[in-house]
Amino acid sequence: MPRNPVLDASRIRAAALHIIDRDGLAGLSMRKLAAELGVRAASLYGHVATKDDLLHEVAGAILEEVDVGGFAGGDWRHGLVTCARSYRAALAAHPNIVPFLAYGPAHREASLRRLDVVHGALVAAGWTRREATMIAASLVYLVLGAALSSFSRGFSADRARYGDRYPNLDKAHLLPSVAAELDHDSFELALDAFVTGLGQRARG
Amino acid sequence: MPRNPVLDASRIRAAALHIIDRDGLAGLSMRKLAAELGVRAASLYGHVATKDDLLHEVAGAILEEVDVGGFAGGDWRHGLVTCARSYRAALAAHPNIVPFLAYGPAHREASLRRLDVVHGALVAAGWTRREATMIAASLVYLVLGAALSSFSRGFSADRARYGDRYPNLDKAHLLPSVAAELDHDSFELALDAFVTGLGQRARG
DNA sequence: ACCTGAACACCGTTCAAGT
DNA sequence: ACCTGAACACCGTTCAAGT
Numbered sequence: 001m002p003r004n005p006v007l008d009a010s011r012i013r014a015a016a017l018h019i020i021d022r023d024g025l026a027g028l029s030m031r032k033l034a035a036e037l038g039v040r041a042a043s044l045y046g047h048v049a050t051k052d053d054l055l056h057e058v059a060g061a062i063l064e065e066v067d068v069g070g071f072a073g074g075d076w077r078h079g080l081v082t083c084a085r086s087y088r089a090a091l092a093a094h095p096n097i098v099p100f101l102a103y104g105p106a107h108r109e110a111s112l113r114r115l116d117v118v119h120g121a122l123v124a125a126g127w128t129r130r131e132a133t134m135i136a137a138s139l140v141y142l143v144l145g146a147a148l149s150s151f152s153r154g155f156s157a158d159r160a161r162y163g164d165r166y167p168n169l170d171k172a173h174l175l176p177s178v179a180a181e182l183d184h185d186s187f188e189l190a191l192d193a194f195v196t197g198l199g200q201r202a203r204g
Numbered sequence: 205m206p207r208n209p210v211l212d213a214s215r216i217r218a219a220a221l222h223i224i225d226r227d228g229l230a231g232l233s234m235r236k237l238a239a240e241l242g243v244r245a246a247s248l249y250g251h252v253a254t255k256d257d258l259l260h261e262v263a264g265a266i267l268e269e270v271d272v273g274g275f276a277g278g279d280w281r282h283g284l285v286t287c288a289r290s291y292r293a294a295l296a297a298h299p300n301i302v303p304f305l306a307y308g309p310a311h312r313e314a315s316l317r318r319l320d321v322v323h324g325a326l327v328a329a330g331w332t333r334r335e336a337t338m339i340a341a342s343l344v345y346l347v348l349g350a351a352l353s354s355f356s357r358g359f360s361a362d363r364a365r366y367g368d369r370y371p372n373l374d375k376a377h378l379l380p381s382v383a384a385e386l387d388h389d390s391f392e393l394a395l396d397a398f399v400t401g402l403g404q405r406a407r408g
Numbered sequence: 409a410c411c412t413g414a415a416c417a418c419c420g421t422t423c424a425a426g427t
Numbered sequence: 428a429c430c431t432g433a434a435c436a437c438c439g440t441t442c443a444a445g446t
Contacts, residue, residue, distance in 0.1 A: 007429085030420060042422080043430050051420065099306035102352045112370055120372030131393075133386065137353075138394035145349025148306045149341075166316055168324030168336075182337065189335075190342035196404050197397030211410085234439060246441080247411050255439065 007039060009047050009057070017058050020096045055100050060108050062097065065090035068114045071121035077195050079121055084139055084191050091147035098147045126202070135198065142194060146187045211243060213251050213261075221262050224300045259304050264312050266301065269294035272318045275325035281399050283325055288343055288395050295351035302351045330406070339402065346398060350391040 015036050019028045030051055034041040048054045070082030091098050115136055122132035219240050223232045234255055238245040252258045274286030295302050319340055326336035 040431055046429065099303055102303035102306060116370040116372045123372060134390040134393045137386070137390035140353045141349030141394055142345055143349070144353045145345030145347070148352065149344045149348045166320040168320045168327060182341070186338040186341035189338045190345055190398065193401030193405065194394065194397050195401070197399070197401035200400050201397065244412055250410065
């Protein structure tokens, strides 16, 4: 009768995230997770309702890094930019879990709390409620799209594979080594253009 | 010895897409697909290398709807907007397959061909090769993000579930019934702001 | 040439039983 | 209270065998 139980929810979450980072989303199984924790698969179900639930908890912990504090100063542009950057950084730290976010990222309590802050700040800045909703949605589009469809994953490491079939493509950009930088710069370009374009609307 | 084989690759693809549309991505199994085609699972492997391969083929067929013809007139803004809209429409027609695109959407031949067209048109319009790459990437971010994180999926149908915890959120916007319209309008807002912001850069 | 039965090595999840 | 063995109902994939 061990006083210190081997398992608890936070240790399970940490181990699950570690496996996802190392082996990918498809590489996570309840049996492998249990083995990594020195236990049998059935034991996990005393602490976690379901694999899907566990994934939502892991994703939720990651999204805790999203910073909506930039809206506090009253500058909605600065708020949007810092929020978007922290959001992207949080996802970029654990890229393998991003596809999972496709299945309803906003359901969770903490996400709605952050969304509420963004929404309130935008309305305070003079946008209508509907515009605020659409701007917040657009920001999520940008961040999730960037995290998901990064060049780093999208292209083959084998440069020669593309041959001469795409005369306009700069083949150097397809190399994974430069892709990470290109991902970052593309995100910044998109974010800047988006905020600039919004500013035009606001006559600001 | 039937002269007309029961199975062929295109019939398999169509059935697979039908199941995905109806039952979701997780609802597609090789056994169910085979049953739907009046055949056993093993038979599929005479026509399709792997389930993953099949999904790539299905996704490829959907992406065939992306229209890069709007660049032909020499107006890059018009090209970007029509490309983005047709891209989004293609994905919105089969939302359940979008999460699959997370795993390397640009690998495929036809996608690279379209990317090459976009890239060439942007360079012809005066953007540098690097800018062209980043603009194309940004457009994909926007479209994929919009297809993925749509309000239609993100929120609960049960309005009361949110209670009064989010004073700033307009709860009407969380209803699925208005979510589709909001998704559309948010995408148009993001696209317009993005292109406007780009135009600012181009001093156009 | 095309399809099938049976098998292999996996899954998530449950539950009575052990300590 | 917490963990386990064994089982259930599934997976994707292979391959010798049938027609």
